Amino acid sequence: MNNLNFNSQVFKALGDPNRLAIVLMLSIREMCVCEIVDILPVSFSTISSHLKILQNANIVEGRRDGKWVFYKLSNDEFVLDLIKLLKNHFERSKDFKNLADIVNKVSKESCSIKLDRGQE
Known part of the structure; x- marks a missing residue:
């Protein structure tokens, strides 16, 4: 039953x-919180x-x-298999390609600027 509870927690997250x-x-790739904030509205x-929920579900x-x-993906085998399946599905979409481009362009340097200005 613990395995079912864990799996349902992952899907809920x-x-x-x-x-x-x-x-x-x-x-x-691994990302800093500030980088994620720069991408998502x-x-x-x-x-x-959101990250706390993902951590509690052992996803990140x-x-x-x-x-x-x-933050990075956890090394849990079930989680990695599920994420691989999701990524394979979404990689075919234009939205994922756009997201990947944005992720590869965003930089930790923006975090330094925010911290210097007292923004978090």
């Missing part, structure tokens, strides 16, 4: 469009809440590096 977008972005606190994990927290 992926049921939000912004969380799904975050997971797809993290399937491209939601507040820093909302992104943080974070690591602190100085002032920044970087």
Whole structure:
């Protein structure tokens, strides 16, 4: 039953469009919270809440590096298989290609500017 609970928690966490977008972005590369905020049209606190839900579902994990927290996909086999399936599906869409282009263009440098200005 624990496995069913875990799996349902994963699917529930992926049921939000912004969380799904975050997971797809993290399937491209590890990202800082500020980079995610630069891409998605939601507040820093909302992104943080989404990341917390994804962490609790063991979909993503974070690591602190100085002032920044970087997130990547967890190494859970079920999660990685599911994300691979989702990514294969979405890679065919123009939206995913646009998202991938944006993810590859956004830079941690924008985080430094925000922190210097006191924006978070």
